[in-house]
Amino acid sequence: MTSTDPGILRVAIPNKGSLSQSASDILRECGYRQRDDAKQLTLIDDENGVEFFYLRPRDIALYVGEGTLDVGITGRDLLRDSGAKADEAMELGFGRSRFRFAGPAGQFSDVTQLAGTRIATSYTGVVHDFLAARGITAEVVRLDGAVETSIQLGVADAIADVVETGSTLRRAGLEVFGETILESEAVLITRSGEIPAGFDVFQRRLEGVLVARSYVMMDYDIPTAAVTEAVRLTPGIESPTVAPLHREGWSAVRAMVPRDGAQRLMDALYDLGARGILLTDIHACRL
Ligand SMILES: Nc1ncnc2c1ncn2[C@@H]1O[C@H](COP(=O)(O)OP(=O)(O)OP(=O)(O)O)[C@@H](O)[C@H]1O
Numbered sequence: 157m158t159s160t161d162p163g164i165l166r167v168a169i170p171n172k173g174s175l176s177q178s179a180s181d182i183l184r185e186c187g188y189r190q191r192d193d194a195k196q197l198t199l200i201d202d203e204n205g206v207e208f209f210y211l212r213p214r215d216i217a218l219y220v221g222e223g224t225l226d227v228g229i230t231g232r233d234l235l236r237d238s239g240a241k242a243d244e245a246m247e248l249g250f251g252r253s254r255f256r257f258a259g260p261a262g263q264f265s266d267v268t269q270l271a272g273t274r275i276a277t278s279y280t281g282v283v284h285d286f287l288a289a290r291g292i293t294a295e296v297v298r299l300d301g302a303v304e305t306s307i308q309l310g311v312a313d314a315i316a317d318v319v320e321t322g323s324t325l326r327r328a329g330l331e332v333f334g335e336t337i338l339e340s341e342a343v344l345i346t347r348s349g350e351i352p353a354g355f356d357v358f359q360r361r362l363e364g365v366l367v368a369r370s371y372v373m374m375d376y377d378i379p380t381a382a383v384t385e386a387v388r389l390t391p392g393i394e395s396p397t398v399a400p401l402h403r404e405g406w407s408a409v410r411a412m413v414p415r416d417g418a419q420r421l422m423d424a425l426y427d428l429g430a431r432g433i434l435l436t437d438i439h440a441c442r443l
């Protein structure tokens with residue numbers, strides 16, 4: 157059963173593959189219901205006015221581009237490859253990968269050497285666009301997956317594929333060459349030129365969780381004379397809260413700080429005279 161309520165935001169998310177679990181996790185953190193059975197195809201979250209459609213990651217941009225569904229979570233590489241009339245509304249910070257050419261170790265060093273070769277890939281749109289932009293003529297062989305094996309099987313001379321750790325390439329005796337074709341990550345997409353009703357709340361919730369993931373809350377007490385210098389180290393996002401302590405000549409400071417480097421910041425604050433320095437996780441926020 158799917159909803160017929162026109163006020164409901166219809167969201168496409170990956171049903172399997174690399175992005176599926178992380179997409180469900182972030183939506184759960186945003187307070188949305190998610191399926192607990194990997195075979196479930198749709199789910200209505202009435203309380204939050206959202207319906208989720210669990211679809212193949214490759215098909216998501218097409219549904220959104222056609223306007224069948226309002227919003228989608230997919231990879232930037234898949235969005236570009238689809239040629240769909242959909243745009244990125246937001247980067248989601250997971251599913252990071254690079255899209256690269258690769259060939260047998262030592263055989264290629266530059267993309268110009270691809271002229272006249274056969275290149276196997278699941279992303280024919282991205283590869284065609286890249287080659288056309290550089291005036292390189294090559295045969296593009298479309299495969300569904302496991303493209304690394306195609307060279308060994310004599311179907312292609314080089315491949316273009318998603319690389320994360322590079323271990324799949326290494327195992328196949330291949331190495332990347334040439335420039336990175338595309339830096340990809342999971343993105344939130346909407347139909348070009350359209351902002352669907354209810355999208356602002358959906359996007360704000362995701363932003364809140366992304367900020368909560370990359371920031372922590374820092375509290376410390378510090379001699380009031382050192383507050384100006386300390387606040388330069390912890391400017392917060394808007395502005396830090398500074399309150400007088402009961403102890404004469406001391407202040408309490410509270411500010412959000414980036415999670416990366418928070419320990420170094422604590423050392424620096426300690427050196428300035430701060431004491432009682434506390435770090436706490438933020439679970440969600442609205443800025
Ligand atoms: N190893 C990886 N690390 C990070 N992101 C990846 C990795 N493999 C694929 N992706 C990303 O995941 C998205 C979809 O790829 P995925 O492999 O999940 O789909 P698929 O190949 O269609 O499905 P499956 O591999 O389950 O058949 C793409 O945006 C891609 O960049």
Ligand SMILES: O=P(O)(O)OC[C@H]1O[C@H](OP(=O)(O)OP(=O)(O)O)[C@H](O)[C@@H]1O
Pocket residue numbers: 174300301302303304317318319320321322323324325
């Ligand atoms: O650099 P790595 O960390 O080794 O990751 C990259 C591999 O992961 C993906 O494959 P996937 O498992 O999705 O299989 P597929 O080729 O069937 O899509 C991708 O297509 C590469 O093969």
Ligand SMILES: [Mg+2]
Pocket residue numbers: 173301
């Ligand atoms: Mg895959």
